[in-house]
Amino acid sequence: xxxxxxxxxxxxxxxxTFNNTVNGNSNLTANATxxxxxxEKTVGTSDLTASGNIIDIKDDxxxxxxxxxxGAVNLFKNTTLTGNGIIFNNTITGIGLDLxxxxxxxxxxxxxxxxxxxxxxxxxxxTTFNNVTVTSLTTNTEGTTQLNGNVKTxxxxxxxxxxxxxxxxxxxxxxxTFNNTVNGNSNLTANAT
Numbered sequence: 001x002x003x004x005x006x007x008x009x010x011x012x013x014x015x016x017t018f019n020n021t022v023n024g025n026s027n028l029t030a031n032a033t034x035x036x037x038x039x040e041k042t043v044g045t046s047d048l049t050a051s052g053n054i055i056d057i058k059d060d061x062x063x064x065x066x067x068x069x070x071g072a073v074n075l076f077k078n079t080t081l082t083g084n085g086i087i088f089n090n091t092i093t094g095i096g097l098d099l100x101x102x103x104x105x106x107x108x109x110x111x112x113x114x115x116x117x118x119x120x121x122x123x124x125x126x127t128t129f130n131n132v133t134v135t136s137l138t139t140n141t142e143g144t145t146q147l148n149g150n151v152k153t154x155x156x157x158x159x160x161x162x163x164x165x166x167x168x169x170x171x172x173x174x175x176x177t178f179n180n181t182v183n184g185n186s187n188l189t190a191n192a193t
Contacts, residue, residue, distance in 0.1 A: 005028050009029070015035030027065075058077060128148065163182045
């Protein structure tokens with residue numbers, strides 16, 4: 001059934017599955033300690049902290065504040081995540097599936113590998129990428145993009161904000177566009193094949 005939350009609950013179990021919507025003007029902490037955490041339908045909370053060996057996201061998630069995912073995230077449809085800061089502490093996978101990540105004034109952080117379709121990253125803070133393999137990548141005009149690893153796309157890469165580089169990244173794409181400055185004490189290899 002639909003789950004309504006209040007008073008900032010913490011849920012802890014071997015596995016946690018929400019088969020319907022989750023709503024509430026409250027923080028939610030869901031810890032699937034050794035198993036899988038599954039969101040089958042939409043989620044709307046104040047703050048979301050999601051942990052598990054595997055985190056399956058099957059619909060859109062909206063929070064007023066921070067979203068934190070600690071565990072390997074799998075997408076099952078084209079997905080929009082909206083919050084004030086979004087952090088992925090592990091891989092995110094959804095081959096051929098699109099992700100729109102709206103992080104508001106908060107940072108948008110991908111600390112591990114990304115394997116998706118088209119990704120649109122919107123943040124007026126700092127968007128951090130490590131190793132990326134996607135169809136296309138687009139960032140918004142405000143904020144900063146931090147590239148700490150290689151980015152490979154079969155389509156285009158479009159960086160509309162300031163880009164800072166580290167760790168000698170290699171960018172490979174059908175087309176690559178930097179619409180703002182590119183900075184960093186690092187080598188940059190950009191291959192528009």
